[in-house]
Amino acid sequence: MAWMGIGFGLVLLFGVMLVVVLLRQQAALNSGRTESGQQTSEISALRQECQALEAQLHELRASSIGMGQRIKQLESRQNEFDNSLGQIQEQQQALAEMDPDTKLYNRAVKLLQQGASVDELMHECELPRAEAELLFSIHGKQS
The missing domain is CATH 1.20.5 (Single alpha-helices involved in coiled-coils or other helix-helix interfaces)
Structure with missing residues (x-):
């Protein structure tokens, strides 16, 4: 009978250990399910x-x-x-070239850009002094 008590104790101990192992596995499985859900x-x-x-x-x-x-x-x-x-x-350029007065003034501006004086403008372009001075004051200072 003592063997039976020891055997029963061992079976009971083994059962408790099995329950503990199963509970741990269940907890791990639940934790895995929670992580999987997350x-x-x-x-x-x-x-x-x-x-x-x-x-x-x-x-x-x-x-x-x-x-x-x-x-x-x-x-x-x-x-x-x-x-x-x-x-x-x-x-516009074609129209300007057709107008003889424009040609004259364009020539006068070119002469001023080359450094011509008021007297040279009057002589070369046959301009009155007032027009030559006006052109000189406008374009002569740019050269």
């Missing part, structure tokens, strides 16, 4: 953030394409304006 929540949050960033990236791409098209339109209009301005300037 990781699942974090993954879900990261997925939502990635989707939001993808949407923002799509919007940025669309707006940059729109801005590129707008810039091309503006460049095209700028080129048209530049061409028109060049044509207008050419027309």
Whole structure:
């Protein structure tokens, strides 16, 4: 009977140890489940953030394409304006060259830029003294 008491004690001890081991495993499993749940929540949050960033990236791409098209339109209009301005300037130059008085004054300005005096302007361009002095005061100081 003593053997039975010892055997029963050993079985009881073994049972208690088995229960302790099972409880520890259960606690570890519950802890793993908690961590797994947290990781699942974090993954879900990261997925939502990635989707939001993808949407923002799509919007940025669309707006940059729109801005590129707008810039091309503006460049095209700028080129048209530049061409028109060049044509207008050419027309103005042609008109100025057709006017004999303009030719005379252009020649007088060139002479002033080369260092001519008021008397030289009067003689070369057949200008009155007042006009020669006016041109000299306007253009003579720039040379």
